[in-house]
Amino acid sequence: MLDVCVIGASGYTGAQLVELLLGHSEVQLNRVFVSAASADAGKPIGTLHGRLASSRLTLEALDEASLAMLADTMDIIFLATPHEASHQWMDQLSGGKARVLDLSGAFRLQDIQAFEQYYGFAHTSPEALSKTVYGLAEWYPQKISKANVVAVPGCYPTASLCALKPLTAQNLLDPAHRPVINAVSGVSGAGRKAALANSFCEVSLQSYGVLGHRHTPEIEAYCGVPVIFTPHLGNFKRGILATITVKLANGVGAAMLQQAYQQAYQDHPLVRLRNSWPKLDDVVHTPFVDLHFKADPESGYAVISAAIDNVMKGAASQAIQCLNLMIGQPAAKGLIPL
């Protein structure tokens, strides 16, 4: 059994990770952390997240002095913390025997200038960054299996990349036209802390981050083409629906699309090629990506739709896929019956 811990366990993605790890046969989870100043330190995790009410885990305050101890004693450390905290702690956490999976955006962009532009602070951990692997589980399994540090992708990039990569990997898109991604996310994507803009009476379907969201460079970096990405906040708790319009390269039609998606995902049970347009109810609280697409022979455009649960495939269940790859288990272990 591997010793694992979760830092940031009181948040939405952290608590989801705890739930998945408690049901995973290859690991033991005995320690869960919040920040040193947290008002939740000392509380049983089940008092914050009722679904974990039968767990005996208590949230511990993590002081900086304990980082090196965790790095030396744990096999795997999960960071479900704000970008700034992950950035600040990665050097120490990745300096011992532990392998680290970070759910934040702190180590996803290798371009540190783009990082500073989109995240608003300078990246000062080039060494940890250089050994980080991007954890898009279906696309980089070999690299993930050997990684000491994994940057688990963001929620919108997961939906967008799973939809786009079968096409960009085979050069099926017209390079003169950027893919246009419109995506709607539930409010849990903004995290658990209270904020006026995310409160019940304030949320009304609306775009945000237009032409400047930090997930734009992340999507571009890992599909290799520039995109137009527009996120929207919807008045529901969980899930992302991304609708993507692309211009196909000359001569590419429905049959080639079908072949590209089948080839990409035939050995990946968590990506489901659906016969109808995906809907959130089918994926919420699951580790699946549902995809559907249609090509228009007249215009040469195609529309692809992807649905995921932002807290699961967009964060925690994708982190479990990466864990499985790192420990030589099937990627879907602990997520679906195998």
Ligand SMILES: NC(=O)C1=CN([C@@H]2O[C@H](COP(=O)(O)OP(=O)(O)OC[C@H]3O[C@@H](n4cnc5c(N)ncnc54)[C@H](OP(=O)(O)O)[C@@H]3O)[C@@H](O)[C@H]2O)C=CC1
């Ligand atoms: N929600 C989502 O759908 C997704 C989120 N992510 C990313 O995952 C990470 C976690 O997100 P999410 O679970 O939504 O966030 P939450 O706000 O729900 O939880 C954040 C957690 O981190 C702890 N924390 C906050 N500040 C610090 C700090 N300075 N040091 C240590 N711990 C701290 C919080 O507890 P406390 O403040 O009490 O210490 C809490 O446990 C973020 O980087 C987010 O961007 C990625 C993909 C999807």
Ligand SMILES: CC(=O)N[C@@H](CCC(=O)OP(=O)(O)O)C(=O)O
């Ligand atoms: C609805 C909402 O606010 N969503 C978040 C994205 C959450 C996520 O996956 O992204 P990171 O891990 O990159 O933070 C946002 O747009 O900032």
